Amino acid sequence: MSKESLGGSAAGATRLSVFKTYKLYVGGKFPRSESGRVYEVTDAKGKWLANAPQSSRKDARDAVVAARKAFGGWSGATAYNRGQVLYRVAEMLEGRRDQFVREVADADGLSKSKAAAVVDATVDRWVWYAGWTDKIAQVVGGANPVAGPFFNLSTPEPTGVVTVVAPQESSFLGLVSVVAPVIAAGNTAVVIASEKAPLPALSLGEVLATSDVPGGVVNVLSGNTRELALPLAAHQDVNGIDLAGAGADLAKELEIAAADNLKRVLRPQAVDTDADFAASPGTHRLTAFLETKTVWHPTGSLGASGGSY
Amino acid sequence: MRTTPPTKTDAATAASNAAPPPAKAAPGDFADVTASAATLRRFLHGLPGVDAVGLEARAAALGTRSIKTTAKAYAIDLAISMIDLTTLEGADTAGKVRALGAKAVHPDPTDRTTPRTAAVCVYPDMVATAKEAVAGTDVKVASVATAFPAGRAALDVKLADVRDAVAAGADEIDMVIDRGAFLAGDYMKVYEEIVAVKETSGQARLKVIFETGELSTYDNIRRASWIGMLAGADFIKTSTGKVGVNATPANTLLMLEAVRDFRAQTGVQVGVKPAGGIRTTKDAVKFLVLVNETAGADWLDNHWFRFGASSLLNDLLMQRQKLATGRYSGPDYVTVD
Secondary structure, eight states: OTTHHHHOOOTTOOOOOOOOOOOOBBTTBOOOOTTOOEEEEEOTTSOEEEEEEOOOHHHHHHHHHHHHHHHHHHHHSOHHHHHHHHHHHHHHHHHTHHHHHHHHHHHHTOOHHHHHHHHHHHHHHHHHHHHHTTTHHHHHOEEOOOSSSEEEEEEEEEOSEEEEEOOSSOTTHHHHHHHHHHHHTTOEEEEEOOSSOOHHHHHHHHHHHTTTOOTTSEEEEOSOHHHHHHHHHHOTTOOEEEOTTOOHHHHHHHHHHHGGGTOEEEOOOTTOSHHHHTSOOOSHHHHHTEEEEEEEEEOOSOOTTSOOO | OOOOOSSHHHHHHHHTTTSOOOSOOOGGGGGTTTSSHHHHHHHHHHSOOOOHHHHHHHHHHHTTOOOOHHHHHHHHHHHHHTEEEEOOOTTOOHHHHHHHHHHHHOSOTTOTTSOOOSEEEEOGGGHHHHHHHTTTSSOEEEEEOSSTTTOOSOHHHHHHHHHHHHHTTOSEEEEEOOHHHHHTTOHHHHHHHHHHHHHHHTTSEEEEEOOGGGSOSHHHHHHHHHHHHHTTOSEEEOOOSOSSSOOOHHHHHHHHHHHHHHHHHHSOOOEEEOBSSOOSHHHHHHHHHHHHHHTOGGGOSTTTBOEEESHHHHHHHHHHHHHHHSSOOOGGGSOOO
């Protein structure tokens, strides 16, 4: 063994395994579940990989508090700055490429080369959304021609705290495809990771923590999707919910719960499948959690009647 | 410094931590203690030293109690009824004080079963405005006085401050002790100042603020508590809310022990008011557990226990809404201030 002189272990001795404790990512910190529960995560073939924290609704509540706290700073940052921060995430992901290839291969049951292609596509997805932060306002906002002496301007503003039910099948590319647009638009997110394959999402938390993304902008919870999604859908301080990873029955229930405070709901889309996450995403997820603010401002010119004000 | 307790009463005080106090001593017994600066000093330094590690461990252990469902609903309503809803900012306006008064009377306008807060707490010049805002209800008006928060002014200035507040109709006076004199060991000055303020307050109940964050040690907090109680305080209060360290479970526990021991020896009950830094329902419930387990259920009433707080009320209301509706509430559903 070449490691013997490095690790200090005696020649020929078997090295003890160092397992990773996967933890939640809430408010920039890595807590265990408040409930103390964990559940077993296996790979596609049923082999044990790790124990992931099984979050409770109190963890969900804490995550919303963290997301609300982070919203002012993140939505108030310039779009250009948000783009830089998101690009930094892509850089950090690139640096951890091997780790994610391994995790995605296990989680999604892919060969190493296919998993590598997925990770590359995921990094590219971050870069794609990073570029959109300071361009979306020109695309969906604008100066409106109105019949009066006014400048009339529409600008998009982020919705607020958004719950993201991440896709169950595409545990990494799918996850990033739904989370990145939410935060690129200036929202903050509470993400419920894929129930059976949460490890790439929990590792993404570690990447975000080292990428200049302020704590609380993205909060990652693992556990039973239904148990976490229901209180979040009913939560009065959540402004939107993306149902990408909710099955048809659960999606219906969540939509009913979300009606109470008129949350913006993005129903599961026809394109939310593994194959389609690889395709070019378009801007529909960016615009899903944007509100349009329109202002009327007097031009200051004299009116047609010659009167002034 | 530990000296031999000079009188029988002092010995009883010293033993009160370890064993139940002996037969009730008359309050008059303490006349000896406050006879001179030397006797007061000897008495205060004869109080048993505080086991800091044990105190903090006890406070932390009591904080782990799980209070759920109906007990939690009871605790939330009790805590709301114990709040001194406070605004003590240089930027306070009459409008803000009126809004605060309206909030004290109807903390949650969407649910009229919500109990009222105990009082609103303002600066002396806002007392009249606050009185108007809560007129016709049982919500009291408390006023800070005596050159709050530093307390750095001459005694007659402090007393004029108190007279102003009382004349404007304050039901309760929150005074600060002279921490400079206390830390310099001039206990008699602190004592006499409290006595003078008590006299000037007349019918108004007097809360004595120690600013525990500035007293450095737990022993000092215990001594200050005794000075306050001997001088006739109706309430002893932890802090002004204007320094880094405010109410903590440990310093409140220590003061609860003091009022418990004082009543055991004199029959006089004194209230406790932790103030500053209590922001969540969870914290408030922890304090209520401390009260029940230390002083006893007699103190679980807003006549004897108060929270000095402002943002705490919103969190209590949000938790109350959660219990009523089953869904988590948010800051959009309570007032900003």
